[in-house]
Amino acid sequence: MRDAYHDELDAITDALVELSSLVSSAMGRATAAVLDADLQLAESVIAGDAVIDDRYHEIEERAFELLARQQPVATDLRILVTSLRMVADIERAGDLALHVAKVARRRYPLSAIPAELRSTILEMGQIAERIMVKAGQVVARRDVALAAELETDDDRMDDLHRQLFTTILGDGWRGGVEAAIDITLVGRYYERFADHAVSVARRVVYLVTGERVVAG
């Protein structure tokens, strides 16, 4: 029975990793959609969110069933409950990719991102894509060293987020209020997306080391 249990636990972990990869890809496509005013791409991210939600509910149900059926204790219990929380973080990050795609759709055929901020948003999008893939790897391999890397990526994301405000609040800003609002929202979506990835990684660290990573 214990082996069947661990097989199922591994399957849940695999599903989590797969979900993080779906969400990473959604944010990558949302970034391209918002930068290039690509409506089709935006629509694909928006439609794809239902798939992410379905996977999320599936993983939840499997974890609940396993909890109820096998009554795990100690470490196994913590792993399973932690999985339930990580899947919620990852699903929520998926919502943020959806929000970025919706901004792209709302502004179409214009781009929501003015030329002077393209490189900043591009980098934020790349960090987002990468940090969620890394979160998946941290989960898959219980890789505490890699978890530390996510903190660095997140610091960079925060720097870029601050740069957005410096630009839209600067004297040189000619984009007007509407574009400033889009940038404010989109910036917040990326920043929160990275936070969720970091949260996943921290949960793994806590599981492995018993130590809580204090927000930096």
Add this chain to the structure above:
Amino acid sequence: MRDAYHDELDAITDALVELSSLVSSAMGRATAAVLDADLQLAESVIAGDAVIDDRYHEIEERAFELLARQQPVATDLRILVTSLRMVADIERAGDLALHVAKVARRRYPLSAIPAELRSTILEMGQIAERIMVKAGQVVARRDVALAAELETDDDRMDDLHRQLFTTILGDGWRGGVEAAIDITLVGRYYERFADHAVSVARRVVYLVTGERVVAG
């Protein structure tokens, strides 16, 4: 043993309800701080977030301990795991009150809210305060009828959130980019705050009826 178990489960529920009341009060004070440029009030909300976080971790630990020690099944298990998720929603709502207070502090001695939007933000703040209190009552009494009320409150919050954008994007807007950014962020904090309260209520509904409330 089962009775000691249910006593402890009730104590966790009580702690959850108390936390929701702390968070509701934090948002009420944050609203006053941001409307009246009240620095002292803003600082009290900012300092109080540590208390909210401590309570959150305490509730988590108690739930984990109970899970591990008592190995609940079926409904009891679902209640406990659901509590773990509700406490995360409530703590996150507390962070959003903190964010509103930080906007107030950043703009001090000015108010971040221009005169024309005071009544809108005031109402958003009142809904936020109320909806979190109701979420606590839904948890305390497993009150599915009251849970439906939160959906209505949340719809009103969404309307007000849209009104903010109509104002700052309108021809009459003279507040400039900086104020528009503050309004965008603050608006988003209130809207998300209400979402977390609704999420708490929906989890209770799912627990009681087995039916998921589909986002409206």
